Amino acid sequence: MTPLEARDLAVKASHALAAAGQGDMVWGHAAVRDPDGRGMWIKAPGWGLGEVREDRLQLVSFEADVLEGEGTPHKECHIHLEVLRAQPQTVCSxxxxxxxxxxxxxxxxxLLAVSHEGALFGGEDVPRFRDTxxxxSTPELGKALAAALGDAPAALMxxxxxxxxxxxVPTAVMHAVLLGRACRTQLTALSAGGVRTHSDADEARAKRAECWPDSQLEAGWGYLLRLAATSRAA
Ligand SMILES: [Zn+2]
Structure with a gap:
């Protein structure tokens, strides 16, 4: 990946998350590791996920300095900086x-494997960050969050x-989207009277491998990008 490709993927990640309904006005973000080791590409504060363009990105260093782009970094940039610092194999958070x-x-x-999405965690509960x-907004909290996440696909806060x-980038975005969907499905079942059947650990592990190989995550990502493009054109 080149820095130009990382910038492009940071824009696409934001649009895919918006298309999946994960936006919260101007809050929430995706960060892509800079392939030259300078930090991460992330949207500048003040823009919604669906509004992100390449000229609305920042390159933020691991010391939380803005190296390229306008303005100050997001207060919660430490989430991404510490996840990326803790996990050398992670490209996107x-x-x-x-x-x-x-x-x-x-x-x-x-969280139970009520649906395909719930099987993303292979029969394990989703990790939770409970410190705050x-x-x-600090490197210390970011480190604690990264520790809570560990090598899981996603964690609840x-x-x-x-x-x-x-x-x-596609896997990180899809992990967020699938966790949101798994939560919604279980909430629906709970509100309708409770969960009476779900995959046990063995079936959940098998379904994780069957339903969520990279090829399927990339297929979902491709769909979200098309959906985002359609909504922008409308
Ligand atoms: Zn937040």
């Missing part, structure tokens, strides 16, 4: 305030949102 994730986290019940429900990561 996502943080959104997806309402389904926030509502589900408020119930404080395990406020902004992840109760009272706040979600964080996701991936070894590519």
């Amino acid at each position: 996502v943080h959104t305030h997806a309402p389904d994730a926030v509502a589900f986290a408020a119930l404080d019940v395990p 429900g406020g902004l992840v 109760p009272k706040h949102g979600l964080v996701a990561a991936g070894h590519s």
